[in-house]
Amino acid sequence: MSEYIEHDKDANSVGIVEKKVYTFAEPPMEMVLESGAKLGPVTLAYETCGTLNADRSNAILVLHALSGDSHVAGYYKAEDDKPGWWDNMVGPGKGIDTNKYFVICSNVIGGCMGSTGPCTINPKTVMPYGLNFPVITIGDMVDAQKALMDHLGIKKLLAVVGGSIGGMQVLEWCIRYPQMVTAAIPLASTTRHSALTIAFNEVARQAIMADPKWNNGDYYFGPKPDLGLAVARMIGHITYLSDESMRHKFGRRLQDKSDFSFNFDADFQVESYLRYQGKKFVERFDANSFLYLTKAADYYDLEIQHGNGSEVHAFSKTTAKFLVVSFTSDWLYPTYQSRSMVKAMKKNGLDVSFCEIEAKWGHDAFLLSNERLFALIKGFLERVYSESQK
Amino acid sequence: MSEYIEHDKDANSVGIVEKKVYTFAEPPMEMVLESGAKLGPVTLAYETCGTLNADRSNAILVLHALSGDSHVAGYYKAEDDKPGWWDNMVGPGKGIDTNKYFVICSNVIGGCMGSTGPCTINPKTVMPYGLNFPVITIGDMVDAQKALMDHLGIKKLLAVVGGSIGGMQVLEWCIRYPQMVTAAIPLASTTRHSALTIAFNEVARQAIMADPKWNNGDYYFGPKPDLGLAVARMIGHITYLSDESMRHKFGRRLQDKSDFSFNFDADFQVESYLRYQGKKFVERFDANSFLYLTKAADYYDLEIQHGNGSEVHAFSKTTAKFLVVSFTSDWLYPTYQSRSMVKAMKKNGLDVSFCEIEAKWGHDAFLLSNERLFALIKGFLERVYSESQK
Numbered sequence: 019m020s021e022y023i024e025h026d027k028d029a030n031s032v033g034i035v036e037k038k039v040y041t042f043a044e045p046p047m048e049m050v051l052e053s054g055a056k057l058g059p060v061t062l063a064y065e066t067c068g069t070l071n072a073d074r075s076n077a078i079l080v081l082h083a084l085s086g087d088s089h090v091a092g093y094y095k096a097e098d099d100k101p102g103w104w105d106n107m108v109g110p111g112k113g114i115d116t117n118k119y120f121v122i123c124s125n126v127i128g129g130c131m132g133s134t135g136p137c138t139i140n141p142k143t144v145m146p147y148g149l150n151f152p153v154i155t156i157g158d159m160v161d162a163q164k165a166l167m168d169h170l171g172i173k174k175l176l177a178v179v180g181g182s183i184g185g186m187q188v189l190e191w192c193i194r195y196p197q198m199v200t201a202a203i204p205l206a207s208t209t210r211h212s213a214l215t216i217a218f219n220e221v222a223r224q225a226i227m228a229d230p231k232w233n234n235g236d237y238y239f240g241p242k243p244d245l246g247l248a249v250a251r252m253i254g255h256i257t258y259l260s261d262e263s264m265r266h267k268f269g270r271r272l273q274d275k276s277d278f279s280f281n282f283d284a285d286f287q288v289e290s291y292l293r294y295q296g297k298k299f300v301e302r303f304d305a306n307s308f309l310y311l312t313k314a315a316d317y318y319d320l321e322i323q324h325g326n327g328s329e330v331h332a333f334s335k336t337t338a339k340f341l342v343v344s345f346t347s348d349w350l351y352p353t354y355q356s357r358s359m360v361k362a363m364k365k366n367g368l369d370v371s372f373c374e375i376e377a378k379w380g381h382d383a384f385l386l387s388n389e390r391l392f393a394l395i396k397g398f399l400e401r402v403y404s405e406s407q408k
Numbered sequence: 409m410s411e412y413i414e415h416d417k418d419a420n421s422v423g424i425v426e427k428k429v430y431t432f433a434e435p436p437m438e439m440v441l442e443s444g445a446k447l448g449p450v451t452l453a454y455e456t457c458g459t460l461n462a463d464r465s466n467a468i469l470v471l472h473a474l475s476g477d478s479h480v481a482g483y484y485k486a487e488d489d490k491p492g493w494w495d496n497m498v499g500p501g502k503g504i505d506t507n508k509y510f511v512i513c514s515n516v517i518g519g520c521m522g523s524t525g526p527c528t529i530n531p532k533t534v535m536p537y538g539l540n541f542p543v544i545t546i547g548d549m550v551d552a553q554k555a556l557m558d559h560l561g562i563k564k565l566l567a568v569v570g571g572s573i574g575g576m577q578v579l580e581w582c583i584r585y586p587q588m589v590t591a592a593i594p595l596a597s598t599t600r601h602s603a604l605t606i607a608f609n610e611v612a613r614q615a616i617m618a619d620p621k622w623n624n625g626d627y628y629f630g631p632k633p634d635l636g637l638a639v640a641r642m643i644g645h646i647t648y649l650s651d652e653s654m655r656h657k658f659g660r661r662l663q664d665k666s667d668f669s670f671n672f673d674a675d676f677q678v679e680s681y682l683r684y685q686g687k688k689f690v691e692r693f694d695a696n697s698f699l700y701l702t703k704a705a706d707y708y709d710l711e712i713q714h715g716n717g718s719e720v721h722a723f724s725k726t727t728a729k730f731l732v733v734s735f736t737s738d739w740l741y742p743t744y745q746s747r748s749m750v751k752a753m754k755k756n757g758l759d760v761s762f763c764e765i766e767a768k769w770g771h772d773a774f775l776l777s778n779e780r781l782f783a784l785i786k787g788f789l790e791r792v793y794s795e796s797q798k
Contacts, residue, residue, distance in 0.1 A: 053670040153670040213654035213678045214646070220679040221642040223672065224686070225615055228635035245618035252611040253643065256604070261739070264603035270709060278707055280443040280543040282613065282699060286706070288603045289610040296614070309672060316676070317668055319660065349739075352651070 031101055032067040032109050032116045035092035039063050039132060040169050049161060055152035062166050063088045063132025064124035067108060068116035075406060077172045078114060080123040081180030081187040084311050085303060087131035090123035106387045113392040124166055126159045128311055130304035137238060137304045149235035154310060156318045160190045174198055176403055181205035181384035183315045192338045193324050201402040202338040203395060206348050206384040208355040209320035209329060215350055218257050219312040222250035226305045235306050247305040248296030255295050260347035260380030264288060329362040339369040341398040343391065345383040346376050371398060421491055422457040422499050422506045425482035429453050429522060430559050439551060445542035452556050453478045453522025454514035457498060458506035465796060467562045468504060470513040471570030471577040474701050475693055477521035480513035496777045503782040514556055516549045518701050520694035527628060527694045539625035544700060546708045550580045564588055566793055571595035571774035573705045582728045583714050591792040592728040593785060596738050596774040598745040599710035599719060605740055608647050609702040612640035616695045625696050637695040638686030645685050650737035650770030654678060719752040729759040731788040733781065735773040736766050761788060
């Protein structure tokens with residue numbers, strides 16, 4: 019769900035990282051998805067930072083949000099202007115300290131940044147899948163990540179960490195593979211979307227599907243539905259911010275003019291900003307992936323899928339230690355949702371820390387530099403790591 | 409801005425009403441707009457209910473919101489299924505009692521329900537204006553209404569009443585024509601849009617302009633930009649509701665199915681609802697009017713336009729008695745905005761009543777049946793009417 023933040027260049031980074039790919043090599047080499055459909059072959063793009071220790075006990079899996087990718091930290095090339103999307107958190111001495119931990123991040127299936135998704139060539143037709151790509155779920159994303167962990171020889175994860183729909187994957191990991199997860203950090207997340215969040219996603223999908231260039235998902239050899247995707251992104255962007263952050267960031271200031279244009283150009287800074295964000299997004303993201311990933315997020319319902327209607331029951335087989343974090347101005351995944359999952363975890367006697375961080379930046383807050391968040395994550399990881407070594 | 413609510417048939421209504429039109433008849437017969445552009449001839453569609461008393465002291469002007477029209481109460485024909493948009497408030501014995509008061513409501517200029525707007529024929533080209541229609545402001549809407557009052561021989565209004573951008577017109581009336589307004593009721597309104605509200609309007613406009621059928625506003629002789637306008641309406645619709653009302657109204661309930669479709673059909677009730685609202689809207693509303701009216705609302709800034717940057721100063725020439733009402737779950741025009749205008753009015757020593765009504769229905773609350781709101785408006789009007797007779 020969340021924004022992909024561009025960070026400035028940082029001398030204190032993990033340095034050069036490599037974009038790797040893993041194509042499932044073990045038979046049957048295809049996944050049976052939650053819908054019942056089959057998908058194969060499956061490729062995951064991923065990145066690792068830091069060093070796996072001898073007993074393989076320091077691995078942390080980072081799970082990205084809607085528009086993120088496997089490039090979590092560092093630089094592909096020395097001359098790159100921008101590091102990975104969570105470079106402020108993942109690096110030497112940082113919240114997730116790559117001097118201590120081995121960090122893995124993979125692009126979700128259904129994505130468009132190297133993992134198998136709707137823009138991938140379907141081997142049966144030798145054409146991009148488009149809408150023939152099966153609808154995937156958060157559980158399917160996690161199953162694919164599990165196969166990657168098997169490939170990397172990681173039997174136990176010190177932690178799974180992620181925000182927004184990355185946080186949904188965190189929860190799903192804890193429920194689907196409890197024996198593999200020592201600790202878990204869902205940030206700015208939820209066990210299921212509210213009607214409001216589904217509504218925003220649905221309107222964004224409608225904006226894409228209303229673009230005639232979308233062509234029922236079959237546009238890979240022609241013009242792309244850029245206008246529809248840009249509108250979808252603009253809708254998303256509003257939901258990542260907050261009333262307060264927008265007042266602070268833009269207010270009613272005009273863009274490069276002293277008076278109204280009295281036409282339909284962008285007059286206000288907030289209008290220019292949204293138009294720019296929309297335009298930039300279409301250069302790097304696939305419209306069909308937007309449809310598939312938002313649908314997966316809307317479908318996710320931990321209570322129904324794992325708890326027979328009970329959030330408490332859903333966590334009954336979970337053993338992970340939790341750090342749950344929400345942000346005061348996040349109206350997409352508001353604090354009451356995090357509180358509800360914390361309550362359910364506690365009713366199962368789980369070791370849970372919860373913090374609502376005062377932040378005016380809305381849902382995006384989890385991706386921004388925040389000393390409080392860094393310290394919380396750093397401290398929590400140190401504790402669970404030292405406890406796991408006993 | 410606000411939703412156009414369809415009410416059920418009500419035996420206690422003003423009965424049959426007539427859609428009238430007034431084309432400015434006094435020279436120069438054209439308006440000089442705030443932008444400096446000229447517009448003419450100008451026609452306003454309007455409706456009246458109740459009877460103007462002998463001394464013309466019981467006239468109330470009702471000002472509609474974004475998608476409203478002049479049909480405020482009653483029925484055009486006995487067989488009509490639905491009454492006017494505020495039939496629950498305007499009628500015999502109702503909050504605005506047509507046994508006592510003479511109610512006038514006109515469609516705003518820029519609209520598409522009978523008043524001069526972008527779909528009107530431009531006499532110079534004998535073609536619809538389209539984007540040649542000048543950008544209008546809230547002040548221009550009020551100036552046109554003033555001409556209608558002159559035509560009707562009404563020199564003083566007992567009250568001006570309206571919600572959302574209707575409330576902006578209320579404020580503008582009090583500032584532009586203070587000697588004509590005895591009392592004023594701005595509901596769920598603001599002196600200026602926040603960046604968040606501008607952002608939603610801008611994305612809605614972009615959705616319309618992204619539709620190739622919009623054709624730069626020139627679509628009156630071909631297919632209309634229905635898909636773009638539907639997306640715009642869906643965005644608006646979300647903002648008229650609230651997290652709480654959507655949880656209550658839809659939750660995560662599925663529409664006519666027991667399990668997910670695993671495709672991009674509407675699965676959830678909230679998705680079906682939005683798609684339906686989008687489709688219904690395009691049957692009755694003009695996409696260009698949507699652009700013009702949202703732009704007028706975004707431009708409105710009482711503080712800058714009338715107060716030299718000071719909200720307090722903006723009300724300095726106002727003499728009206730005010731009833732200001734906000735609603736707890738309205739996040740489009742939140743209570744803090746109403747409080748701010750109330751403070752500015754009070755600093756000018758004005759007679760102001762303020763009430764924040766507890767309501768979970770979001771911005772739409774001002775249009776829905778609410779005993780508290782009825783009683784407040786009824787009581788306030790009785791007081792100001794009796795005081796005006798002394």
